[in-house]
Amino acid sequence: MAATHPSPPLKLTSVKALAESPGLSSIPSLYTFPKHTNDEVFSDIEESIPTLDFSLLTSANTDERSKAVQELGKACQDWGFFMVTNHGVPESLMKAIIEASGEFFELTEEEKRGFEGKNVLDPIRYGTSFNASVDKILCWRDYLKIFQHPQFHSPNKPPVFREIAAEYSKKVRQVAREILRGVSESLGLEDDYIDKTLNLEQGLQVLAANLYPPCPQPELTMGFPAHSDHGLLTLLIQNQIGGLQVQHKGKWVSIDPIPNSFLANIGDHVEILSNGKYKSVLHRAVVNNRDVRISIAMPHGPALDAVVSPAPKLVEDERNPPAYRAMKYKDYLEVQQSNMPNGKSCLESGQLLDSQDLIASEVIQFFAGLLGSTDDVVRSCSVAL
Numbered sequence: 040m041a042a043t044h045p046s047p048p049l050k051l052t053s054v055k056a057l058a059e060s061p062g063l064s065s066i067p068s069l070y071t072f073p074k075h076t077n078d079e080v081f082s083d084i085e086e087s088i089p090t091l092d093f094s095l096l097t098s099a100n101t102d103e104r105s106k107a108v109q110e111l112g113k114a115c116q117d118w119g120f121f122m123v124t125n126h127g128v129p130e131s132l133m134k135a136i137i138e139a140s141g142e143f144f145e146l147t148e149e150e151k152r153g154f155e156g157k158n159v160l161d162p163i164r165y166g167t168s169f170n171a172s173v174d175k176i177l178c179w180r181d182y183l184k185i186f187q188h189p190q191f192h193s194p195n196k197p198p199v200f201r202e203i204a205a206e207y208s209k210k211v212r213q214v215a216r217e218i219l220r221g222v223s224e225s226l227g228l229e230d231d232y233i234d235k236t237l238n239l240e241q242g243l244q245v246l247a248a249n250l251y252p253p254c255p256q257p258e259l260t261m262g263f264p265a266h267s268d269h270g271l272l273t274l275l276i277q278n279q280i281g282g283l284q285v286q287h288k289g290k291w292v293s294i295d296p297i298p299n300s301f302l303a304n305i306g307d308h309v310e311i312l313s314n315g316k317y318k319s320v321l322h323r324a325v326v327n328n329r330d331v332r333i334s335i336a337m338p339h340g341p342a343l344d345a346v347v348s349p350a351p352k353l354v355e356d357e358r359n360p361p362a363y364r365a366m367k368y369k370d371y372l373e374v375q376q377s378n379m380p381n382g383k384s385c386l387e388s389g390q391l392l393d394s395q396d397l398i399a400s401e402v403i404q405f406f407a408g409l410l411g412s413t414d415d416v417v418r419s420c421s422v423a424l
């Protein structure tokens with residue numbers, strides 16, 4: 040009897056190779072997304088996305104700074120997204136990291152496969168779609184995700200990548216930390232509350248380069264389906280080709296790229312920490328049939344072993360009980376990165392909805408207190424509850 044061999048792992052082609060295949064006029068059905076009733080895009084929106092002038096947030100003039108902090112808080116509450124101008128990161132460096140990422144995607148398929156990650160927490164992970172080993176529908180996107188902090192990692196190809204990524208990440212991290220200081224203050228907390236409680240000195244910073252090649256049937260597919268970001272704050276740049284849409288007041292709004300600025304959004308862990316005062320906002324990337332779009336998203340999160348829970352100061356009166364259970368960032372990240380984006384389902388699974396949930400949370404905290412650490416208790420409860 041012939042021996043049975045395990046089937047070889049499925050090697051998916053990149054979307055880049057697929058898009059470049061000669062004569063491609065329609066997309067394979069695996070890339071077709073179902074239409075939703077709320078897919079309509081708001082084109083006549085009167086408000087525009089708020090802008091944070093970073094130089095005012097870091098101003099030595101206390102009036103100027105407190106006004107900037109106030110505006111930042113309003114932007115977090117009203118939109119969850121804002122543009123950041125006058126941030127001090129050189130435009131040439133922003134262009135250089137987009138170009139270096141483009142060069143990475145130009146490597147041969149075989150070279151890129153050398154960087155395929157096996158685990159969602161591998162520090163260098165090249166891939167296609169979101170998590171192609173589990174995705175039921177494939178996204179029109181290739182990606183490269185690299186941990187930049189607390190340890191710096193870089194692919195060794197293209198040769199320019201390492202130096203540019205190191206410099207870019209360092210500068211962007213300073214901007215992110217400063218904005219998070221303002222977010223803390225705007226919530227009525229100490230300005231270093233987030234930094235200290237979530238150990239940002241060891242905070243996770245990821246460089247996620249997204250490649251969206253032109254697509255012959257862009258309206259049928261999705262570059263990146265609706266999701267909110269893990270972590271605290273994402274800073275995103277793009278190659279001046281639009282595609283990002285943000286959910287605002289229940290409708291999708293297209294965000295046009297503004298040269299030399301960052302698009303910032305708060306992540307799920309600010310929602311948890313603020314006990315829902317600031318909500319992480321759904322966003323998605325659509326594709327087009329003309330231009331290659333590259334975006335570089337940089338999520339900044341707590342230290343991987345930090346346990347995130349609503350700030351005690353924000354839940355101290357009984358009209359405002361904790362709405363989220365304490366969760367270890369690393370556990371959250373593992374779950375979120377292993378599943379196809381599905382709106383805010385990951386965050387919602389950690390929401391405390393009723394008094395039974397609240398009792399469960401108190402039980403966790405009680406046992407955590409007995410053991411002197413929330414880690415193990417939260418680890419075993421957060422998945423099961």
Ligand SMILES: O=C(O)CCC(=O)C(=O)O
Pocket residue numbers: 247249263268275277282283322323324334336
């Ligand atoms: O490409 C974009 O504009 C969105 C990317 C994104 O949302 C992400 O990487 O989390």
Ligand SMILES: [Fe+2]
Pocket residue numbers: 266267268273322336
């Ligand atoms: Fe995102």
